[in-house]
Amino acid sequence: MIFRQLFDQTSGTYSYLLASRRGGEALIIDPVLEKVDRYLQLVRELDLKLVKAVDTHLHADHITGLGALRDRTQCITVMGEKSSVDVVSMRLADGDKLTVEGVALDVMYTPGHTDDSYSFLMQDRVFTGDTLLIRGTGRTDFQNGSARDQYESLFGRLLKLPDETLIYPAHDYKGDTVSTIGEEKAFNPRLQVKSVDEYVELMSKLNLPNPKMMDVAVPANMRQGLAQQEIAARGLALSPAEAMKILGRTDVALIDLREKSEREKHGIIPGSLHAPYPGLRETIAPGGMLHELAAATGKRIVFYCAYGERSAMAVKAAQDAGLTTSCHIAGGIAAWKQLNGPLTH
Numbered sequence: 001m002i003f004r005q006l007f008d009q010t011s012g013t014y015s016y017l018l019a020s021r022r023g024g025e026a027l028i029i030d031p032v033l034e035k036v037d038r039y040l041q042l043v044r045e046l047d048l049k050l051v052k053a054v055d056t057h058l059h060a061d062h063i064t065g066l067g068a069l070r071d072r073t074q075c076i077t078v079m080g081e082k083s084s085v086d087v088v089s090m091r092l093a094d095g096d097k098l099t100v101e102g103v104a105l106d107v108m109y110t111p112g113h114t115d116d117s118y119s120f121l122m123q124d125r126v127f128t129g130d131t132l133l134i135r136g137t138g139r140t141d142f143q144n145g146s147a148r149d150q151y152e153s154l155f156g157r158l159l160k161l162p163d164e165t166l167i168y169p170a171h172d173y174k175g176d177t178v179s180t181i182g183e184e185k186a187f188n189p190r191l192q193v194k195s196v197d198e199y200v201e202l203m204s205k206l207n208l209p210n211p212k213m214m215d216v217a218v219p220a221n222m223r224q225g226l227a228q229q230e231i232a233a234r235g236l237a238l239s240p241a242e243a244m245k246i247l248g249r250t251d252v253a254l255i256d257l258r259e260k261s262e263r264e265k266h267g268i269i270p271g272s273l274h275a276p277y278p279g280l281r282e283t284i285a286p287g288g289m290l291h292e293l294a295a296a297t298g299k300r301i302v303f304y305c306a307y308g309e310r311s312a313m314a315v316k317a318a319q320d321a322g323l324t325t326s327c328h329i330a331g332g333i334a335a336w337k338q339l340n341g342p343l344t345h
């Protein structure tokens, strides 16, 4: 397995690059905008294909690298379903899996530091964001934070993991890089409380100054959406209502770019084919399934996904590959559902 802990000195942020093998798919957790060049250099050096960029929560102390990584690599941006970010490519809920080839992390909703804080568990290690830090816990005094929720996320969820589980947090300001659940249970001063009320009391007395970057970082991090207007302006977007009208037509091929788990959870548009987004380049290249389908049948390729992000990127790539009639459904399944578009499960 490839596991790299990367550090941004300015914000004290740790980012994590994960992959199962050289030459395989990779994901990155909590990337920092200023370090994007460094991540991409490492991705190239290790011969990886960056497929997902994930934030554990909406950060207040640095600008996320999610949007820049998506624009530079056409990777999928991922956050939790509770996040107030405008648009990401994919949203995860408690109990879901965050996957790339050969890597599967269990998604745990662990609110408290913010109301959109998630942790990701991978066998022997857990990425705790700012929920559980080394000898500390994330502050709970802004962004809908709640010490009460955090107590439950800590004592009800994270601290119930096996003692030997490694903890990789989103930050450290002392230079510590890793801890374990057992070590934090024993030595983390915030965890030596006897009750939730005692924890709430402790957290209410921290009186921390706001992060320096907060007024810049929070608004910037809320706006991660790909500019789908560009695709719309080129006449390559169908509104869900327009897409509804072409449903069932034989000169159209609807292509679902989502993952199997998203299809199972949210349903699929009847009659659509499945071509997961990470394999897109191969399927639209000459000899690929979609390229040949369009060439042989003259069908118009209509992509869709969860929120219209992956499908907008797919349209760009497909146009470049010569599929000039390809387009997408703006807003994806989320917009489709709002219009009560038909779905099968």
Ligand SMILES: [Fe+2]
Binding pocket: 057, 058, 059, 060, 061, 113, 130, 138
């Ligand atoms: Fe944070």
